[in-house]
Amino acid sequence: MSVPVAIPRRQTEIESIGPISGFDVEKLRAEFPILRERIHGRPLVYLDNAATSQKPDAVIDAISNYYRHTNANIHRGVHLLSQRATEEYEAARAAIQVFLNAADPREIVFVRGATEAINLVAQSYGRTHVRSGDEVLITAMEHHSNIVPWQLLCEEKGAALRVAPINDAGELIVEEFDKLLGPRVKIVALAHVSNALGTINPIREIVRKAHAFGIPVLIDGAQAAPHLPIDVEDLDCDFYAFSAHKVYGPTGIGVLYGKAALLEAMPPYQGGGDMISSVTFEKTLYNKIPHKFEAGTPDIAGVIGLGAAIAWVSNLGIRSIGAHEHALLEYATRVVGAIPGVRLIGTARQKAGALSFLLEDIHPHDIGTILDQEGIAVRTGHHCAQPVMERYNIPATVRASFAAYNTLEEIDALARGLKKVREVLG
């Protein structure tokens, strides 16, 4: 295989990166034990990273070491292990503050994942501020997790969910979005990067426009955090949500960033231990942020694993990772797009991480099964974005999505796999 790794020249958020120096994919792959697995007797080609990424030794070891050497509950014990556990837990919070460029570690709330982060904001901020006749504004490319929590809120409050449309390329139609902004809108929630289409939304511009109306903005960063640098100060977004497991970390843990002033004014989401400062049967005083939103013993090992994942990403450099993945996406778009009968779904000018497509009228599940026999893992289905599928009047797509450890050779394997699909089903 001799394909030149050309850094694409088009305008994207990651265009100013320059050449990828010192990015050694083979060395990096050796850090992921699962990549040595064989699938149906073939080497694993893992292209389902938008669903969840694989975990490097650094993350697996951090979790294992925590249980071997540190395990204790946090924020309460006077004994040494509890102090160690608390320090590691809070060190992870500080690392995430840096990762997101948040002003204050108190703005980092640990939750189960992006889904819980969005539910927290909908239930706590939303139920406080959204009234009958108000509106919540989202886009037509949202994952179900950024639709349903708002539907629940709107149903309860008698508010309306408004949906800004997308064009055929899968880009938000900004003029239409602008028209939907107004005094009735109490919150805007949208994806930084679409999971089904790969589209990168112009969130900085969106935040600025919403703020002109005094409307806070929540960004669902589940598909952006693995690929793009995030600077919440620069974006000026009010909330930012992501899941650890898509950024090389463990499942079951994630982050809600919220501006301190907003978090302080919001009521608790769940009650329990750790979120209080004093309890009597008459009156409970809530703890300070972020602890007010972290009721109960948290997933301490998960937070420490996430801290290790963020350290791993930061060590490699999110810009280098993003540039490598962008080269993979460009190459995959060219190679897969050139296969007769392939229709790409989501052709936005600014994309990250994922290539969604159809092959002739072959159902994506059949494609997924045949690729699996070749050792190639892709996602097939509606990607928890059924309204996106409806927008294109298709039931499902095949999605290949990329991570730091993927190679151009793996994309060639995907292309060969798709030729096999045509042989079997064509």
Next chain:
Amino acid sequence: MADLRDMYQEVILEHAKSPRNYRTLAAPARKAEGFNPLCGDRCTIFLAMQGDVIADIAFQGNGCAISRASASMLTQSLKGKTKAEAEKIFNNFHRMVTGQSPNGDRASLGKLEVFAGVSEFPARVKCATLAWHTFEAALHGDQEPVTTE
């Protein structure tokens, strides 16, 4: 290693391309809907009973080759059968695709035996059974849509 051709048999591919009884039946025919929430596949079964006998049966919907072929061959194999015969075929089919039936059991399934290979692909069993569960719902007059989850 499971062979793709065990599942994607010629008969199955042919039915997937040209499904039989892919149409609707007007009321008072019974109708039931099924869907697979994980993949978005949908199936609607229409059932016209004459007493205890399935006088006519048809389906609509979209899905993969396995689910289309399964629905198509279901309609062919159940037309003219009594309720009891249909239930027996349903049970045998279900056992076969979930790998729970010895070969001897399959004689009653006739052409449906081509789906035996599905049992080698656990992720695809629900594709093969969606139409059958939907048929069961239509037979019993269930109002709630069937899901495979």
